[in-house]
Amino acid sequence: MASIDIRNVRKNFGIVSVLHGVDLSIKNGEFVVLVGPSGCGKSTLLRMIAGLEEVTEGEIRIDGKRVNERAPKDRDIAMVFQSYALYPHMNVAENMSYGLRIRKAAREKITAAVSNAARKLELQPLLARRPKALSGGQRQRVAMGRAIVRQPKAFLFDEPLSNLDARLREQMRAEIKKLHRDLGATSIYVTHDQIEAMTLADRIVAMHEGVVQQVGSPLELYDRPANLFVAGFIGSPAMNFLSARYEVSGETAGARLPDGTLIALSSAYQLEEGAAVTLGIRPEHVEMSPASEGSLRATVDLIEPTGFGIILHLGLHGLPFNVFTLDRAALTAGPTVTVAFPPQHLHLFDETGKRALESSLQKGKG
Amino acid sequence: MNSYSIFGTALHRLAILCYVVFALFPLFWLLKVSVTPNDLLYSEGVRMWPSRMSFEHFRFVLVHSAFPVFFRNSMIVAGATAVIVTLLASLSGYALSRFTFRGKYWLVALMLLTQMFPLVMLVAPIFKMLSPLGLTNSLTGLVVVYTAFNIPFATFLMQSFFDGIPKELEEAAKIDGATQFMAFRQIILPLTLPGIAATLGFVFTAAWSELLFALMLISGNSAATFPVGLLTFVSKFSVDFGQMMAAGVLALIPACLFFLFIQRYLVQGLTAGAVKG
Ligand SMILES: Nc1ncnc2c1ncn2[C@@H]1O[C@H](COP(=O)(O)OP(=O)(O)OP(=O)(O)O)[C@@H](O)[C@H]1O
Ligand SMILES: [Mg+2]
Secondary structure (H helix, E strand, O other), X not given: OOOEEEEEEEEEEOXXXXXXXXXXXXXOOOEEEEEOOOOOOHHHHHHHHXXXXXXXXXXXXXXXXXXXXXXXXXXXXXXXXXXXXXXXXXXXXXXXXXXXXXXXXXXXXXXXXXXXXXXXXXXXXXXXXXXXXXXXXXXXXXXXXXXXXXXXXXXXXXXXXXXXXXXXXXHHHHHHHHHHHHHOOEXXXXXXXXXXXXXXXXXXXXXXOOEEEEEEOHHHHHHOOOEHHHHXXXXXXXXXXXXXXXXXXXXXXXXXOOOOOEEEEOOEEOOOOOOEEEEEEOHHHOEEOOOOOOOEEEEEXXXXXXXXXXXXXXXXXXXXXXXXXXXXXXXXXXXXXXXXXXXXXXXXXXXXXXXXXXXXXXOOOO | OOHHHHHHHHHHHHHHHHHHHHHHHHHHHHHHHHOOOHHHHOOOOOOOOOOXXXXXXXXXXXXXXXXXXXXXXXXXXXXXXXXXXHHHHHHHHHHHHHOOOOOHHHHHHHHHHHOOOXXXXXXXXXXXXXOOOOOOOOHHHHHHHHHHHHHHHHHHHHHHHHHOOOHHHHHHHHHHOOOHHHHHHHHHHHHOHHHHHHHHHHHHHHHHOOOHHHHHHOOXXXXXXXXXXXXXXXXXXXXXXXXXHHHHHHHHHHHHHHHHHHHHHHOOOOOOOOOOO
């Protein structure tokens, strides 16, 4: 087990710049999840840590030692690929023991390590089979097994569950979490899946276009997204955004929508009076209420029952706006509804898309 | 199975049968002529099988002609060429498939270019080059020439097989602790056996049946290969078809044995299960 430090790492493929200076410190035993849209450089970063891609600029340290120039075999890390990458001409046991065998480990040690991993992953009955005789889920387990037998310094996962069906994915997600609890190994996990990121991570790293947007615990990212990108990326269905102007008068601060409605805010912000802002609210935080001050009328475009709850697709001044509710009464809503925004659940972003900083209300001003 | 699919299958099999008959008929004729005694060769008209069989041509070819020498020469030349070319082509094919390096584009272009010349154009210059080196009239000379001519195509063939093996397998091996060469030898090479078998077979048959260079670079019987030897059955006044065909049948044997030996590696699907797909 080890800590991993990434210092101002850049990556260019030819003239294309893919990572623009990534800084990240991962503590010993931590489970870090990298999320971000397709093509933002998650795999590239992971592959650089593994030693499969060269570092253009910056430094990667494992356990405090610079590894930029080290070959993958000398970094002592394990990686689980999205495609599993099992050796097709070896059976399950040989697949799992390959790393130990080429390191010339003692035979008893190899046998013990393989049977230990097989027991953890319930692979014992499959040890003599070739990968082609395994189901997708079983292959996934073998790939995990191959990673854990060696007891490496760190695990790297590149979308390991994305080829599994939804059910199996849930099950494997729980197993990965258990495995991490048992082994306590430093792990970096790349995923597209919100739920995987939220449930597995000690810390989430949200990336966009080769730049780290925010690093924090899952709830930090959910509760206090640092910018519009993170706000829109974390959470499903995604956060709603409305353009507004910031207003403060005496003891109350608010955001004025283009139609003139004033939405009350719970605190003041370090913003100029009249500054253009973006108001964000998660679909699950919108209240459907009888008309009152600061509430808005919206047309109902579509009603999607998910079983657990209901997603309402609304049109608010012609713009799409989603509401998530557990109230079954919403199934018969329409053709218009009234929505209200509880001030404690509102997010405010400034013109540049950054989260606006709060300030205490100043009495007697304005 | 419904009637439509039975019909379809029957049609499919019939088409294959037609093709097999078409492809094998010349071989059958070769065999037929080789066992026809000389006195029946022109007297019986066109028949599928002679009324009387004899192995006299085979006996003559094996005992009284220089055929065993040709045969041995061909074995040496074709075998050595196949092994050397496959070895070099698997290394160069791997490099083309996996690495980017300066001049790669031009190297590939150059290799393609070598495939575009009619070989007849090159006979004279090659003779001129080999002659001072003492490589004319020698089996080594033939192996050198055949190797040079077969490497580009064999390289492209091997490259296409390497391209079919997911890159992640090697990356996984490297992360598991293998060096680049170990990953090549322990992971990639075993998966490329079908490709290696195909390349071996291709180069072997090409070298086994090559006539032009063998004819031009070799004079006399001692270093002649089998295709050249076949021409010795053509004399000024007649062609001894019976003996020629008998020699031809004998020459088929090693090629058949060779393919029998490699055919189990030729079966595809060895990489199944490597990656989800
Ligand atoms: N070998 C390469 N040569 C050139 N460009 C590359 C190479 N590998 C990746 N890229 C580019 O780098 C960018 C980041 O790729 P990367 O695979 O890291 O994305 P990702 O975040 O993992 O995406 P996904 O979620 O789709 O897997 C992409 O724009 C991609 O086109
Ligand atoms: Mg990726």
